[in-house]
Amino acid sequence: MKYIPPKKLKVLTYMFFGTGIWGIVAGLFLITPQVFFIVIFGVINLCLGGLCGYKLLTQEERPKSEKRKK
Numbered sequence: 001m002k003y004i005p006p007k008k009l010k011v012l013t014y015m016f017f018g019t020g021i022w023g024i025v026a027g028l029f030l031i032t033p034q035v036f037f038i039v040i041f042g043v044i045n046l047c048l049g050g051l052c053g054y055k056l057l058t059q060e061e062r063p064k065s066e067k068r069k070k
Contacts, residue, residue, distance in 0.1 A: 001055070003063070009056040016049030 023042025027035050 003059065004055065006056060006059070009052055009059070013049050013052040013056060016045045016052060020045030020047075020049055 020042045023038055023045060025042075027038030027042055030038070032038075
């Protein structure tokens with residue numbers, strides 16, 4: 001996978017976890033016909049947050065590019 005800056009990964013992780021938790025809570029406490037789908041999408045967001053967090057923790061530092069000769 002391509003190198004992703006850590007700041008961007010942190011923002012993505014927080015966003016996925018936040019919307020995942022919000023989706024699960026909203027899906028469990030709202031009484032609508034679409035409750036199941038809201039909870040499922042919340043779980044999917046939690047999984048994506050975990051994936052971004054894993055990438056953030058295991059990613060190596062940016063490879064130093066060699067200087068170009070002009």
